[in-house]
Amino acid sequence: MTQDELKKQAAEAALSYVQGGVIGVGTGSTVNHFIDFLAQIKGRFEGAVSSSEVSSERLKSHGIQVFDLNSAGDLSLYVDGADEANGRLQLIKGGGGALTREKIVAAASETFVCIADESKRVDVLGAFPLPVEVIPMARSYVARELVKLGGTPVWREGFVTDNGNAILDIQGLEIQDPAAMEQQINNIAGVVTVGLFALRGADMLILGSPNGVNIYEP
Numbered sequence: 076m077t078q079d080e081l082k083k084q085a086a087e088a089a090l091s092y093v094q095g096g097v098i099g100v101g102t103g104s105t106v107n108h109f110i111d112f113l114a115q116i117k118g119r120f121e122g123a124v125s126s127s128e129v130s131s132e133r134l135k136s137h138g139i140q141v142f143d144l145n146s147a148g149d150l151s152l153y154v155d156g157a158d159e160a161n162g163r164l165q166l167i168k169g170g171g172g173a174l175t176r177e178k179i180v181a182a183a184s185e186t187f188v189c190i191a192d193e194s195k196r197v198d199v200l201g202a203f204p205l206p207v208e209v210i211p212m213a214r215s216y217v218a219r220e221l222v223k224l225g226g227t228p229v230w231r232e233g234f235v236t237d238n239g240n241a242i243l244d245i246q247g248l249e250i251q252d253p254a255a256m257e258q259q260i261n262n263i264a265g266v267v268t269v270g271l272f273a274l275r276g277a278d279m280l281i282l283g284s285p286n287g288v289n290i291y292e293p
């Protein structure tokens with residue numbers, strides 16, 4: 076099976092958690108499969124709050140209503156992908172650059188179901204470059220601060236987030252204490268969000284594998 080087929084399998088398995096109301100929907104190729112599956116059960120829920128403009132467009136193209144989080148209030152369910160997940164369901168996210176809105180929707184949701192193919196499961200986070208969204212004028216300053224943490228920040232040149240900001244991808248980290256590092260990076264002036272989801276990780280991880288889906292809880 077291809078990696079994309081494994082992503083699709085995980086996305087389909089997440090459908091059973093959709094119980095109605097307004098649901099949170101993330102960003103990425105795995106979530107794109109989830110959105111396409113959602114179109115088949117449109118009558119079972121009211122609509123979605125989305126973590127990116129691209130997901131909003133895909134939802135709307137299927138005739139699924141997109142709500143503003145400010146009017147939707149707290150959500151019961153958030154479904155999103157990940158770039159890496161450890162055994163405690165702490166994640167690296169933001170490969171698609173939507174980390175800030177993803178973190179907001181995850182925070183506002185009661186249950187975060189993470190969907191991915193099995194290659195995303197790791198023992199120690201950090202092999203995937205850790206994305207950090209920064210205010211453009213602070214980019215070089217934040218990069219110098221990140222070097223002090225032992226990583227190599229690389230500017231995602233030409234990329235602008237939905238919030239008008241820049242992304243630095245930190246290479247070469249071995250993240251032994253994800254919650255501490257999340258707090259440390261978030262405390263640097265000019266950082267909007269770090270793509271570590273450790274303080275609020277996933278509640279459930281659905282991984283597609285050649286033998287079917289595997290479901291993990293922390």
Ligand code: 5RP
Nearest residue numbers: 103104105156169170171173
């Ligand atoms: C976007 C994300 C995605 O969830 C993450 O990059 C995984 O993407 P994919 O499903 O394409 O593998 O965090 O900002």
